[in-house]
Amino acid sequence: MNKKVQIFIEKIKNAKSIAISGHKNLDGDALCSALALMKIIELNFGKKATVIYDGNVPRELDNVPLREDAVFYKNLPENSNYDLYILVDYGTRKHLGGVEKYVNSADFVIEFDHHFNDDLVGNLCFDNEKKAATSQIIYDVVKSGKFDIDQDIVDLLTLAIITDTGNFKFVRNSDVFKDAASLVDAGADMTRLVNLLSNKDKKTVLVESKVVTEAEFLMKGRLAVATINHTDYKKLDGRGEIVLSLLAQIHGVQYVVLLKEQKEDRIGVSIRSREIPINKIAESFGGGGHLCAAGAVIEDSLQNVHDKVINAFKGM
Numbered sequence: 001m002n003k004k005v006q007i008f009i010e011k012i013k014n015a016k017s018i019a020i021s022g023h024k025n026l027d028g029d030a031l032c033s034a035l036a037l038m039k040i041i042e043l044n045f046g047k048k049a050t051v052i053y054d055g056n057v058p059r060e061l062d063n064v065p066l067r068e069d070a071v072f073y074k075n076l077p078e079n080s081n082y083d084l085y086i087l088v089d090y091g092t093r094k095h096l097g098g099v100e101k102y103v104n105s106a107d108f109v110i111e112f113d114h115h116f117n118d119d120l121v122g123n124l125c126f127d128n129e130k131k132a133a134t135s136q137i138i139y140d141v142v143k144s145g146k147f148d149i150d151q152d153i154v155d156l157l158t159l160a161i162i163t164d165t166g167n168f169k170f171v172r173n174s175d176v177f178k179d180a181a182s183l184v185d186a187g188a189d190m191t192r193l194v195n196l197l198s199n200k201d202k203k204t205v206l207v208e209s210k211v212v213t214e215a216e217f218l219m220k221g222r223l224a225v226a227t228i229n230h231t232d233y234k235k236l237d238g239r240g241e242i243v244l245s246l247l248a249q250i251h252g253v254q255y256v257v258l259l260k261e262q263k264e265d266r267i268g269v270s271i272r273s274r275e276i277p278i279n280k281i282a283e284s285f286g287g288g289g290h291l292c293a294a295g296a297v298i299e300d301s302l303q304n305v306h307d308k309v310i311n312a313f314k315g316m
């Protein structure tokens, strides 16, 4: 067994209270990796870890196993304190949100992540940017530690992969297929798990459709720009990923921009590209991300942000 896994086991055995969190505004990988780890600890060490989150959990994740065990940080009992804190899929310190004070007051922090981060929070780090989902890193530790797993754990590890790869579209290497194959052998039913995620509110789907219908097409149809005003933004649930992927399916569209008016003069910008890197554009607005999938939050009016972002595509 690898040395880091031995330390992981020691720390779990010696911990009096354990908490687990992903990034603020959880996605499938953050939530399912946290819940999977909670169940792994319960099953193998007989300890109940608390999964804590800040922000919104999308409705589509309502039916994932053990969802009801995740606690909004403001609903924790007063004076809650954890000597061992585990971060999964958290990104960077600034994405911790309201759980940061509990992380800071923990005696020891373990992290599992696949995001680029040059300021690691953990004392013991299981980080690997080559993994498509954080749950794969947890699965490696499960195998190395020869931990027992059950159906919930198998389902959660698989759901994290399904969501973070967008149903196996965003794949960094063949590892993710090997892990998925192994999880299917362990009992993951892909059809059931994908269906379990089809659980959005009708108002969300209607807003997503409207935003797609009203999208603008610029640069001879190579750039699609969709805009969500604040009224519609409140009906959106999650990040509007489907808007980006629908527009990206259109023949000739190379770049897709989604502008979300999160509140007055604060616009979330998501940018996608088929193959030409656009991360520099997101960075020029103080954001970042991957080469072909990046974003930023810009403090300005919707109209100004709209014009500035379109301008940034000049010459592309």
Ligand SMILES: [Mn+2]
Binding pocket: 029, 030, 089, 114, 132, 133, 134, 164
């Ligand atoms: Mn992830």
